[in-house]
Amino acid sequence: MDKLSENQAAYYPGCALLTIDRAYNNSSKLVSKKMGIELVEIPDYNCCGIGEMKSKGAASMYMPLRNMMLAKSRLGSKNLVMACSVCYHEFKRSIARVRENKNELEAVNSIFKEAGEFGEEYAPDGDARHILEFLYNEKGVDEVKRNTVNPLKGLKVAPYYGCLYSRPSMYTFTDKKPQMDNSERPRFMHDFLKAVGAETVFYGNEVQCCGGRNLIQDEETSFTLCSQTISKAKKAGADVIALICPKCAGALDVNQPKIVEKFGKDSELPVVYLTQLMALAFGFSKKEAEFGDMISNPLKVINEKGF
Amino acid sequence: MALEKQENRPVAEKGEHIIARHLIEDDNIKEEKNLVIDGVDVSGRWNTFILSRVDSEFDRSFFKEVKETVVGSRINRCWQCGMCTASCTVTPLYRRFNPRAFIYMMQLGNLKEIKKYIDVAWRCVGCYKCSQRCPKQVNPAEMMEALGLLIKKYFPEEVKSKLKVDEDVKKIYDDMIVGHGRLDLAKLHTSAMQKTGRTKELIGKIERDAIFKMAKDGRAFSILRLGKPHNWSSSKEAITGYLKNINTIENGESGV
Numbered sequence: 001m002d003k004l005s006e007n008q009a010a011y012y013p014g015c016a017l018l019t020i021d022r023a024y025n026n027s028s029k030l031v032s033k034k035m036g037i038e039l040v041e042i043p044d045y046n047c048c049g050i051g052e053m054k055s056k057g058a059a060s061m062y063m064p065l066r067n068m069m070l071a072k073s074r075l076g077s078k079n080l081v082m083a084c085s086v087c088y089h090e091f092k093r094s095i096a097r098v099r100e101n102k103n104e105l106e107a108v109n110s111i112f113k114e115a116g117e118f119g120e121e122y123a124p125d126g127d128a129r130h131i132l133e134f135l136y137n138e139k140g141v142d143e144v145k146r147n148t149v150n151p152l153k154g155l156k157v158a159p160y161y162g163c164l165y166s167r168p169s170m171y172t173f174t175d176k177k178p179q180m181d182n183s184e185r186p187r188f189m190h191d192f193l194k195a196v197g198a199e200t201v202f203y204g205n206e207v208q209c210c211g212g213r214n215l216i217q218d219e220e221t222s223f224t225l226c227s228q229t230i231s232k233a234k235k236a237g238a239d240v241i242a243l244i245c246p247k248c249a250g251a252l253d254v255n256q257p258k259i260v261e262k263f264g265k266d267s268e269l270p271v272v273y274l275t276q277l278m279a280l281a282f283g284f285s286k287k288e289a290e291f292g293d294m295i296s297n298p299l300k301v302i303n304e305k306g307f
Numbered sequence: 308m309a310l311e312k313q314e315n316r317p318v319a320e321k322g323e324h325i326i327a328r329h330l331i332e333d334d335n336i337k338e339e340k341n342l343v344i345d346g347v348d349v350s351g352r353w354n355t356f357i358l359s360r361v362d363s364e365f366d367r368s369f370f371k372e373v374k375e376t377v378v379g380s381r382i383n384r385c386w387q388c389g390m391c392t393a394s395c396t397v398t399p400l401y402r403r404f405n406p407r408a409f410i411y412m413m414q415l416g417n418l419k420e421i422k423k424y425i426d427v428a429w430r431c432v433g434c435y436k437c438s439q440r441c442p443k444q445v446n447p448a449e450m451m452e453a454l455g456l457l458i459k460k461y462f463p464e465e466v467k468s469k470l471k472v473d474e475d476v477k478k479i480y481d482d483m484i485v486g487h488g489r490l491d492l493a494k495l496h497t498s499a500m501q502k503t504g505r506t507k508e509l510i511g512k513i514e515r516d517a518i519f520k521m522a523k524d525g526r527a528f529s530i531l532r533l534g535k536p537h538n539w540s541s542s543k544e545a546i547t548g549y550l551k552n553i554n555t556i557e558n559g560e561s562g563v
Contacts, residue, residue, distance in 0.1 A: 015489050015490035015491075015492065015533065016490075016492060018529065018533060019491075019492060019493075019526060019529050019530045019533055020492055020493075020521065020526050020530070022526060022529065043537075044536040044537045044538070045489075045536060046488040046489060046536045046539065046542070047483075047484050047488060047489050047490045049484055050480075050484070050490065051433055052477060052480040052481070052484065053481075053484060053485075054378055054449060054452045055376075055378055055452040055453070055455060055456050055557060056550060056557055057376065057377045057549075057550075057553055057555065057557040058377065058549065058553075059485075059546045059549055059550055060377070061377075062542075062545075062546060062549075063484070066542065089435075097377070104377060107549075110549070111545045111546060111549050112545075114544070114545035114548055114549065115541045115542045115544070115545035116541060116545075117538055117541055117542065163432075163433070163434035163435055163436070164434075164435065167434070167435040167436065167438070167439045168435045168438040168439040168446070168448070169439060170438065170439075170444055170446070183439055184439070208396070209396045209432050209434035209436070211396075211432045212432075213431075213432050213433045214429075214430065214432055216476050216495075216496075216499045216503075217429075217472050217473050217476050217503075218430060221397065221400055221401075221430065221432065222432075224400060225396065225432075254517060257513045257516070258513055261513070292524065293524060293526070295517060295520065
């Protein structure tokens, strides 16, 4: 495969984005392209481990780092962009750990050697980038403002960052540059939403957890946490909640009918991805941004507001 | 809003206002109806006393076992400030889930205490608030994984009976992640539902609507096309070989 040019970036889709969360995948690609960066999927990617491998020592670090090796060997890119916060966390965790810890790097490299897929050893130089942080640092808010043709005037958005995009700083702040979001009070999504003309509301649960990790084993916890988040956002006057993680979508969007059944109408609010709203503001159609994919029916609000 | 059912270890009226009451045995709380000390009447709230407890017979090799793992490598740094419990997402919902206490038990090697918390120990949602705020960078979020490993090694029977659901779901994840290299979310959902005996819900209205929606807009078929990474078998063998050969408790063979 050809190496990447300057306006391209290696992109790790992850398992959710290629299947049920295609709305996030497609809109991320549209938005990035409009802003001047084409996202090129790495071939043969594998699952990042989604946190279920953590107790398996170096094997948990092999999973993400194999993708870093793929990006380097197939596309010639040291860095890898991804949209899923869980993947991002797994990548960041692995990179931070092998940089700090020689033993763990050796253990990972022993697995690489055993698998024999790549001729070289893993050298901890590249970095993982979350799409939000990537666009913010590489293109900036001005680029978003410049591309906005259909400002989302009057739409009140509750930005929901979730856990793993900004936390923990011991993993996310591996380098001085690029500039990372604040761990306790992130603001990149706020800046982007304001740039596309939407209003942001403060509701206090921006970095709260959705309980997505134990979604299968422990629905009750997840439902309680999600209903708190949704009802707080609703109380603050939000029209929609904006997300940057497919796991949060699994908890807040896909499960919303069940949450409403349990906690009542207070917990009913349309949920969209940040990139969907940006795509809409950049002049793409609602069909292209795949608003119809969301179970919580954001189309109703979007149509009401006349975008 | 506490979700926890109090049946397992009832919080008696005795000493009800003590924070982290669950850590104290009932017999160790002394409450007098009317108590006068040095001529001062201290009846009411001030008449609760906790008898000091002596724990002995610790297994210090236990500490070493945790320290050797990737997730528990910073256990020696913890100085028990309790910031992890204070910032925990799960603690308000399940009072007995107390990361600080769990780390303390692991430091001491107090298996007897750990055994009491097998049913809540797995409830960590991995939100990393504790690791973010920990002043010593102990990384309590990952320490909970180490606790899981210990429980798996020393209490296989309890894991089989009390944590069956959790273990079954972990097994499904493992089979998919290591076995196939990619995660099939539809299969994950359905097989987890089957294992937990909730097949009925799958044909309920909410689930049916979601499945119908995905079939209609074509997402259901993209799941079928997800496939497997090329050459994954070599990686799979390397990973399983690694897991067999490590000599820490992360070893896949130990415990269950």
